[in-house]
Amino acid sequence: SMCPGDTSVLAGLYGPAEAKISKELPDRAALEVLLRPKVGLPGVLERSREQLLRQTCEAVLLGVLHPRTAISLVLQVLSDAGSLLSCCLNAACMALLDAGLPLAALFCGVTCALQPDGTILLDPTARQEQEARAILTFAIASSDRKVLMATTKGSCSVEEMQQCLAAAQRAASTIFQFYRDSVRRRYSKS
């Protein structure tokens, strides 16, 4: 489970398992993401987030090594205090890493909030998200800090988006170092 501040998401990954004939793809693994909110049934917002997560994961997963299989990623929101999508992205990456699926690179999620006066806040809380003019979430890959996914809520200019992107890429290094430290701690026990 991932916890920046008070937002926490539990991720479980199952696979590569047998796929239903209707869902199997002949040349790669079929990835399915299920996002469950803390209360209530999953709605349209969860569905759109699931698609964003799925496309990001498929960009790094080497699905061609497991054709005709199904990989399911289930995310359960435990508490939400802002920056939920980037928390889900980080949890998804750690789940892929932990399960031992072949990946071409790692990715992390960073949320930027653009204040009305133009300042950029990283990983905003729910309150800061509401006051912000625009909220941008980026998924950044570990190889050369490429952008895998970008989604915006609100309006901002192109220059402001570039600035947010640069700030997010710098912040991504901290998250990748955290991944490295967690994995080191896990393998130091054996």
Added chain:
Amino acid sequence: MAAERGMAAEALVGQVVLPGDLLLLPAHYDEDAEGERLRLSAGTAPQGRLLCGPGLRRSGAGLLVTKCGLLRHRPGGGGAYWVDSQQKRYVPVKGDHVIGIVTAKAGDVFRLDVGGSEPASLSYLAFEGATKRNRPNVQVGDLIYGQFVVANKDMEPEMVCIDSSGKSSGMGIIGQDGFLFKVSLGLIRKLLAPKCEIIQELSQLYPFEMVLGMNGRIWVKAKTVQQTLIVVNILEACEHMTAQQRKQALAKLSGN
């Protein structure tokens, strides 16, 4: 992390590597599958091909890491690099010995569940001494210890219970009683290492029979049900205990 973009493979042996890390190989491995190179220096550079094992893929000038884990190196015979990762899900590999559970009999072929993404198939003729008239006595629900003869990502895996010379060498139907349970693949590899301490210490506790499958399944049989369950519990707990804690647990049990 621009520094990670191409670190020398030798420097990272024994360290944790993450997917996306690029490992550079020393110059004498450089591309030359067919020819022999004239070496002017009397170096100790190994001849032969470099083996790229699980968790690594060839990419351009070096090796790309695809799984997280510890990087290992074996210097003999051209050298081999691989990543030791901890995983619970099994992916069939040719030559692996596994324990399968018979789920169906379809004509001349048994379907076995080996814990992978597809059921494996086992022909009734692939047992020692089996002929068309002399069929092996296999029922649904039996445990079979065999090895993979075909296992790649594109085809359904196939198993046999004889080796290349036609002898069974320990493979076949596993007998009655005993207890089957699942552990992680890393623990199985640890137990299969020569002179494993865990097995030596356990065998001093009670005598027991054990079959280890590379798909994470272990079958144990001791004299009584209680002893069997004690051995099972210790093996399952071994993953998370250090050697010290294990010795303490065994000492407590043998004291009883």
